[in-house]
Amino acid sequence: MDVYLATPRGFCAGVDLAVDIVDLAIQRYGTPVYVKHQIVHNPKVVADVEAEGAITVESVEDVPEGAVVVFSAHGSPPSDYEKAKLRNLTVLDATCPLVTRVHNEAKKYSKDGKKIILIGHVDHQEVIGTTGQAEMVLVDERQDWTLPEWEEDVEVAVLTQTTLSVYDTAIAIGNIRKSHPDAIVRDDICYATTNRQAAATELADMTDLVLVIGAQNSSNCNRLKDVAIKKGVPAYLINGPEELDRSWLESVEKIGITSGASTPETQVKAVIEAVAPQNIFRVGPGEIKTTFAIPRDLRSLVGSGQRSSSKEESILDEDN
Ligand code: SF4
Structure with a gap:
């Protein structure tokens, strides 16, 4: 059995930025730092920032008065900023640019x-x-x-x-x-979504089964699954190897694997290890690494702190 691995896949520049803003907020303000809504739609990423001292809440009302809160990458309505002002919160906006x-x-x-x-x-x-x-x-x-x-x-x-x-x-x-x-x-579908769907389309054209690694509430992961299904290929969205059903792999020679823009590469690696393929082939147009700068009004956060997104460089290949 061979694995065909989509390139690009995994973290986008907006996710890198959002996670970095939480990290920098913790370095600057100490813990806890509150995060309104999951910082990105992935349980592992949420668990990782919570392990560092972030507390995820669903609404501004859940943040104690005077606390520090990061607004998630998905963006927030103006009413949330108004509520935060009334509660005397320090808001760090991690909305993707x-x-x-x-x-x-x-x-x-x-x-x-x-x-x-x-x-x-x-x-x-x-x-x-x-x-x-x-x-x-x-x-x-x-x-x-x-x-x-x-x-x-x-x-x-x-x-x-x-x-x-x-x-x-x-x-x-x-x-x-x-x-x-x-x-x-307007052409608002972002580069990361477009490129990952293009790679998933190529993947579906040459494989018997597509595994999308990521969370059920991730929009871009679900769309990657849809791309494969539209091509007539069975596709499943799983968080990691613990959700892999071995019966899916019966009679399958070529497995396509991709991941959404909020999925850590470690989860992809864990699924590949569970599948234990004979060969791994890369498929897709690739992507030039994009980085979004810390927004101007948050630059004071950087100070002596370091952005940590380089931690999420691909661990499986060098061309992603
Ligand atoms: S998927 Fe696109 S819009 Fe969403 S955070 Fe990533 S780059 Fe930004």
Whole structure:
């Protein structure tokens, strides 16, 4: 049995940045540092930052008055910053810059008087943050949806959640364009999502089974699984080897393995060790390593502290 390993896979620049901000906050302020919502959607990453002294909470109201809180990578609505101010919290914003860009687009188009459509998944944390920025209509492409009956000359701007399926989003955009052919459509699906889906597509073309390593609540992991299933290949999303069902491997010669943007490489390595392949082949377009700088208003955090994201360099190959 051989393993075909997607490149790229695993941590993106936004996840590196968010984890680093928690680390730096702990170095600067000591423990505990609160984190509003899981810092990224992966239980191992959450457990690791909690082992260092972070406490994950689900809402600003759960943070004690005057404490230090990191807002997660998914982005937060303005109401959360207002609540934090009232509670005298020190807020460190770990929102991925590519999510902040979508927030800024929403505010700009709203100011310009355009109607905004957001393609995104109901109740996903990123969507909660983005829909809080301005008035907009949410289109969840997994469900039946209709748009309001706007005036014919209304100007429309279409934004997207950053971690959607490239394929499904293109279909939703095509449907929106039927009634709004001149709509401005932003390309908001992020580089990490796009590149990992491209690699997963190649993987599915040449394997009998695809294992996506990551968390069930990770949007981009679920979309990687969808990519393989759409290609007609059985695919499973598992956190690690403990969730691997050996019956999936019966009669399988070629296993594709990939992981989402919030999955530590150690989990991928553990699954590969459990599968014990004869050979490992790399598949996919690769990716130039991207790093997001610490936001200007948080640079004082860096001080003598060191960013730790280099810890998550690939441990299986050198080209990822
Ligand atoms: S998946 Fe994309 S949008 Fe989300 S944190 Fe990573 S780079 Fe940012």
